[in-house]
Amino acid sequence: MATVIPPPSKREKTAIAERTRAQQDVRGIPADLGSIRVQFFDQSTGKSTSGPISIPIAEATVKNLELLLNSLQGNDTFERVPYRFSYQPSVTVGDSTTRDNIIDITSSLYRSLLLPGLKTSEDSISLHYTPQAVFKVRAVSRCSSSIPGHGEAILATQFSPLSSARMVSGSGDCTARIWDCDTGTPMHTLKGHSSWVLVVSWSPDDSMIATGSMDNTVRLWDPKSGQSFGQPLKGHTKWVRSLAWEPYHLQASGRPRLASASKDATVRIWDVISKRIEIVLSGHKGSVSCVRWGGTGRIYTSSQDKSVKIWNANKGTLIYTLSSHAHWVNHLALSTEFVLRTAYHDHTGHIPSTEEEKISKAKTRFDQAATINNQIIERLVTASDDFTIFLWEPTSSTKPLARLLGHQKQVNHVTFSPDGLLIASSGFDNHVKVWSGRDGKFMFTLRAHVGPVYMSCFSADSLSLVSSSKDTTLKVWDVRTGKLKEDLPGHQDEIYAVDWSPDGEKVASGGKDKAIRVWRH
Secondary structure: OOOOOOOHHHHHHHHHHHHHHHHHHHHHOOOOOOEEEEEEEEEEOEEOOOEEOOOOOOHOHHHHHHHHEEEEEEEEOHOOOEEEEEEEEEEEOOOOOOOOOOEOOEEHHHHHHHHHOOOOOOOOOEEEEOOOOOOOOOOOOOEEEEEEEEEEEHHHHHEOOOOOEEEEEEOOOOEEEEEEOOEEEEEEEEEEEOOOOEEEEOOOOOEEEEEEOOOOOOOEEEOOOOEEEOOOEEEEEEEEEEEEEOHHHOOOEEEEEEEEEEHHHHHHHEEEOOOOEEEEEEEEOOEOOOOOEOOOOOOEEEEEEOOOEEOOOOOOOEEEEOOOOOOOOEEEOOHHHHHHHOOOOOOOOOOOOOHHHHHHHHHHHOOOOOOOOEEOOOOOEEOOOOEHHHHHHHHOOOOOOEEOOOOOEEEEEEOOOOOEEEEEEOOOOOOEEEEEEEOOOOEEEEEEOOEEEEEEEEEEOOEEEEEEEEOOOOOEEEOOOOEEEEEOOOOOOOOEEEEEEEOOOEEEEEOOOOOOEEEEE
């Protein structure tokens, strides 16, 4: 009897379909379409790189456009910068010209603009380019160390902005711990709180760690010695849920400030040197779930009273109230969060020697991240128990830019990619969704988790995403394709906290199994 070949598995079918689609894409551009004129413009400044250039349509793929732009800028083979291209159609109404929705060039000009009929080969196309990360982060793929030490569930983790060598975690055992992630050993135990440590935050200049607890206090620690900086910061009447440091380029010399948000419906701004409360922001009617300190001197708070409030950080006055959500607002994120967290630390590892240079570098990095069409724009995204997400641009309007619909259950966490172009949302419907950070358009759903997803975190190059879930696994995704890169089992129970180091080297996670796990490539 002849052997019957078994039918292809689901994975083989998917691979065959992908291969066929890729081949169709290559064959899909007719060779006889002639040429098209293209002019390149810098997205942040609006300046043109050169005059219009005639390009054969059959060759106008993203890869070739990237090569052309690099050669126009005089970059060597080793200095090549990867770019993202977009086209912004303009609509003329009467005497005024308005900009319509941005179209990303995903594979080629033919597929993105000519085939849908937006442009013809007779037109001249203005392409806006934004540089992607100039370095590449390799996706983590293995657990390099599992470090026991905490006596209860780990509730928060954060890497130092300086490097991936040190990380702090907060736990239900009333302590925070600093870990050496290179050797996989504990460095210091930060004892002092009398209840769960709910939130940990490393200052942008790497000189202090702040911890917020269920004992209603905030404590400050020296990361080098593990000693407490004096007495705790007392003032809140209920537990502290979120912390935000003042951006480095806005700090008064030697006097950093810290904002703490609490279940007592207030946000307090502390002078961490004198341990004084400078300002109390009281206006919310429910527990304040999240606080963020923006690079333009504004403080953003979200609350269980269904509102988001924007405050002046120096005067303590309320600027706007954003109220579009229909239920608790669980989390908020800023488009500039990554550069505010890392201040003057970048991928080169070079640290300026004087304080003026440090402030100047932090300010330059913030300006580069926030500049769109010659304007400093800080975008805000909020996640809620009403299953929706809103994208805001508070500098221009108190109305949301976009309402992001798609989650089937509560949305627990949102985050912007370091380049500000993507948003990832994690929900109790077991899914992570990726959206455009510019206009809130849905891109894709990342499906693989089999339990609620608690949080997610982008790599420093904005090309990968790691998500943590109740299903005891971490998953690493490629956000360009929406495909799963790595499945990382290893934890024995739910994973509550995850962080990807700013230098891209390591991922740290912690949860109900009381062990810190460090992952690397």
